[in-house]
Structures are given as structure tokens and as C-alpha cells.
Amino acid sequence: MSFLHFAWSWVSSSQHWQGSGGVPHRVLEHLGYSGLSLLVGALIAVPLGVWIGHTGRGRLFVVNLANVWRAIPTLGLLTLMVVLLGFSALTWLIPLTVLAIPPILVNAYEGVAGVDPDLKDAALGMGMTQWQVLRKVEVPLATPLIVLGLRTAAIFVVSTATIAAQIALGGLGRYIIDGLASNDYAEVAGGALVVVVLALLVQLLFVGLRRLVVPAGLRAQARASR
């Protein structure tokens, strides 16, 4: 309970909610790093996953690569980027994007590859082109998994974007690193609590997003089979 006690005493103090070092500003910075990394990760991994799922080409290679890829230590990669690139936006964007790609890629692939072949046959039989099959049948049917991949990646990225503070940037990691350095446990616990709450809110956001983007037919089907 002492974690919550310390965390709450820090979070509930109004002085930690003001100015450029305050929680609202740090949350915005944190969401900035996370959001951009997730966006770049999605722009790379969704089309790639969908294409591999549709064609089946390079399937084994990419899926295995994505799994091995997960083992890359983000903090180590960050330090490597500093050594190679110095201090630019890419220095933090690359490690966080690398972290976001595997869950998005694998889920997008599984979503499209898992579409019932009979449905694809039927769509082709109706005279649809490959492109139309992809756009009107496979991708809509894969959206639940694509959104799941994005959600998983978002959790990874939001909880790991704290590493930006390692290279003198802001975000919620500032509290954790500065708190550890000055032996201020309340600051560390408070910062960690804000990260957890933010990650949970992002989860909720994706649950809402799923409602918006998953086709009504699939949702009805899911309800019926429950």
C-alpha cells in the first residue's frame, strides 16, 4: 500500500500540476512521443501485414522477423541511436516505432490471413478484382484484429515512452528518472501512477475506436455467438 500512499501524496499536491514541469504538460509531451511513434508504426506495419496476409508472400520471414524483433531492448536501441544519430527526433522515434511494429504487423497479417477462403472465392466469383476483395472483404473482416494490434502497440509505447527522459527530453519519464536520481520515492511513484492511468485511458480509447471502425455486421455476429 505504501506505493499508492506515496503516489497519491505526490499526485494530489497541486504544485505538481502547474507549469512546464507539471503533470498536464508532461502528459501532452508523453502523448506526443507515443502518438507519433504509434502512427509511424501503423503506417509501416498495417499495409505490410495486410499485404502479406492477402498474398501469403514472405509470410514466414516477416512473421518470424516480427517475433525476433520483439526481443530488441528499447533502452539499448535508444543509446545506440544517440551514438549513431546524436539528438534528433529520430533518436527516440526509431526505438519506439520498432517497439510498436511487431504487434501491429502480426495482428494485421493474422486478421487478413484468417479470412474464410470461401468468402474470398465467393467475392471473386461475383466478379470482384483482387483489390476489391482486399478492400471490401478482407480488411473489413480483419479490423477487429488490426485494432487489437494497434491497442497492444499503444500500451507498449505509452508505457515505454518514459525512456525519452534518458536523453534529456520531457514526458512522464522525467518524474521517474529525476525522482530516482534525487531519492524522491513519492515523485517516482507518482510519475509511475500517472503512466499507468494514462495507459488505461488509452486502452479505453481503443475500445471506443473498435466500436467505431468494426463493421456493424461483425459486431452483430459477435453478439449472436456470445
Add this chain to the structure above:
Amino acid sequence: MFPARSLRRGVVLGMAVTASLALAACGSSSPSKNPLSGGSSAGKIVIGSANFPEDELLAEIYSLALTAKGVKVTDKFNIGAREVYYPQVKKGAVTIVPEYNGTLLTVEVDKTSTAATTSQVDAALKADLPSTMEVLNPSTAQDSDSVTVTQAFATAHHLTSSSSIGDLKPFAASMVFGGPSELQTRSDGLAGFKKDYGLTFKGFDALDESGPITLKALTTGKVQAADVFSTTPQIITDHLVSLADPKFNFAAQNVIPLVYKKAMTPTIISTLNAISAKLNTAGLLAMDKAIGVDHDSYPAVAAGWLKTEGLPGGS
């Protein structure tokens, strides 16, 4: 991958090797004794070192010089952290260890000490070390925090290697200082720069402890000055200049031999003191670079330095 039979043979072989090693280990001392507690060593000179390259190198220097003087020594380098080797020196299982006076004082001897200069720290050590141990003469070589700038910055602002932190005063208002986050709050950090040298930097960037991030920030101009340990080899390879700290904002970290009193002889003391008299930060930095960057062997670097300084054990 492997055929099952050869795999099994490998396992059996591995077990046999492990068993024989275990037996050999048991043979050297009675099996009931905790192997971590160390043995007694009446009259034996055992040179130990902490588990990082610079300390091992210093131990190598002590070892070569003492051997050349006819002292029979046993090397026990790379023992571990201070928490591990310090009790061994206290009871004489290890008799000589190269130490750093400032951290020796504040980590093991007196955690509340505020001694800062070399003489204050040494006086505190002499007064407060447990009676079985003593420190010999300190060298001027220091492995301490230092305010460091690039050679290019130094040239542009007419600073030399003999300039002090205080000489940054006219430029500090336009400089960002980089270092580990704790310097923002610690008394020898930003507060100390202001108190001792009247410096107030424009900004502070929280980086790592004299590691790759700090060095990159300094060499790319993200920060104009940074906390870099004074024997970091990149000071040579990246062309950096460490500024002097005459007011000891950062507590002294002179290399000093910590010894077990009863094992000392006049020969040992005079040999180690002769080494300390010659050892300076520039020399230590050059040796650290030879080991860490050029990957020369420890004995070769140690013997080379002893020879250059005209000390016994050089070759």
C-alpha cells in the same frame, strides 16, 4: 540439431568437468568453511582490486613494482565492489588495494563526512579508518567528476587545461550544462557551481553518468559543458578539456593505496609511495585510454608507465 547420442555424451562430459572442478575447489580448503569469507594470510602480500579496469591497472602497477623490489606478492585482481573487498582488507585476507580517497571515506568509513579537499579527506581517513588498516601517501591522480568542455569550445573561449570551472563565468549565461539528473538537486551540482564559482548556467540537460549519451551531447553541441569523469578515455579521443576544480566543489578522489597495517614493511611503503609521487591524472588517463580504446594488455601498459617514470618493475 545434434544427434541425440552426441548430445548425451556432451552432457555427461559437462557433468564430469563440473564434478572435478567442484572437487578441486573443495580440496583447497575445508569444505565446511564459507568460501566467500576468505582465508587467513599471515605474512603474505595479496594485492586486490575492484572490478573495473582502472583499479585493476593500478593493482597491476603495484604488483609489478613490488615484485621488482623482491616482495613476494599474490595477485587477486577484479574482486568486486568495495563492499566485497573492503572487509577482506580489514581482516588482512587482502593486504593492498588501490583506492580513491573520497569514495573510500564516504562509502565505507564515514558516510556523513563533508571533507572535500585531498588533505581534508586524507586526514579524515587517517583519523577514522579501522585500526587494522591505513592509507599511504595519496597521488595527485584523480578519477573524479569534472566540468568538461570540448577543445573547440575551449579554444574559442581562451580556456586551457589549466583553466578552472570559475573561468566559465562570463559565458555561463549562454551555456547548457549536462550531467546525471541528481546534479540538479545535489549540493555539489548546480548549487555547488553557484556557491563555489558564482556560475549560473542557462539550462540543465539530464543525461547519463559520464556515458555515451553525455559524451554525444557534448560533442554535438547539445550541451556546452558536461560532467565527465576525469579519466574517461574519450577526453583524449573526442578532444575534450576537463577544467580544474581548485575549490573542490567535487570532493577529492585521489588514487591512494589502502593497506593492511600489519603486513607493511619499509620496502613496500617506500615503493608504493614512490608510485603515488609520480602518478597524475594525465598519466592515468593515458593508461586508461591504452586499455579501453587501444586494448593493450594491462601488464604491458603498467610496465610501460613504470619504465617511463623510472620506477622499479618497468620494461
